Amino acid sequence: MSTETSGIHMNRGLLILFGIILLAIGLFASFYQETHYFLHIGYETVTPYQSIGIVLDIAGIVFIALGFLIPSPRASQTTFPQTNASKTKEESSAIPPPPPPPEQPRSTADFVKKCINCGREIPSAWEECQYCKASQRDPT
Numbered sequence: 001m002s003t004e005t006s007g008i009h010m011n012r013g014l015l016i017l018f019g020i021i022l023l024a025i026g027l028f029a030s031f032y033q034e035t036h037y038f039l040h041i042g043y044e045t046v047t048p049y050q051s052i053g054i055v056l057d058i059a060g061i062v063f064i065a066l067g068f069l070i071p072s073p074r075a076s077q078t079t080f081p082q083t084n085a086s087k088t089k090e091e092s093s094a095i096p097p098p099p100p101p102p103e104q105p106r107s108t109a110d111f112v113k114k115c116i117n118c119g120r121e122i123p124s125a126w127e128e129c130q131y132c133k134a135s136q137r138d139p140t
C-alpha cells in the first residue's frame with residue numbers, strides 16, 4: 001500500500017516535471033530565432049523551430065495537466081504538518097483525559113471507620129473516638 005502510493009506520487013511528480021521541461025523546451029524552441037544575413041540585401045529573422053516548439057508546449061501542458069488531474073489517494077498527504085496537527089487535535093478531543101479523582105473513598109474506607117456512638121468517621125486505628133470519647137471496642 002505504501003509503495004503503491006509513493007509510486008503514484010512519483011508518477012505525478014515525474015509527469016509534472018516532464019511537462020514543465022517539455023514546456024520550457026517548447027517555449028525556447030518556439031521563440032528561438034535565427035537571423036540570416038544576406039549580403040547587400042539585409043537580413044531576416046526566422047523561427048525554424050516554431051512549429052515543433054508549439055507541439056512541445058502543448059505536450060508539456062498536457063503532461064502537467066495529467067500530473068495534476070491524477071487523483072491522489074490521499075490528498076491530505078501533501079500537507080503533512082497540518083494533517084498531523086489536526087489528527088493529534090482530533091485524538092486529544094476524542095479521548096478526553098480522565099478526570100483526576102479528588103478523593104478515593106475506597107482506599108480511605110480501609111482506614112476509616114464510623115464511630116459506633118456518634119457515627120463520625122474516625123481512623124480505624126483509633127480505639128477510642130476522639131469526638132465523643134466512646135470506646136470503639138465491641139462492648140460484648
Ligand SMILES: [Zn+2]
Nearest residue numbers: 115118129132
Ligand atoms: Zn464518637
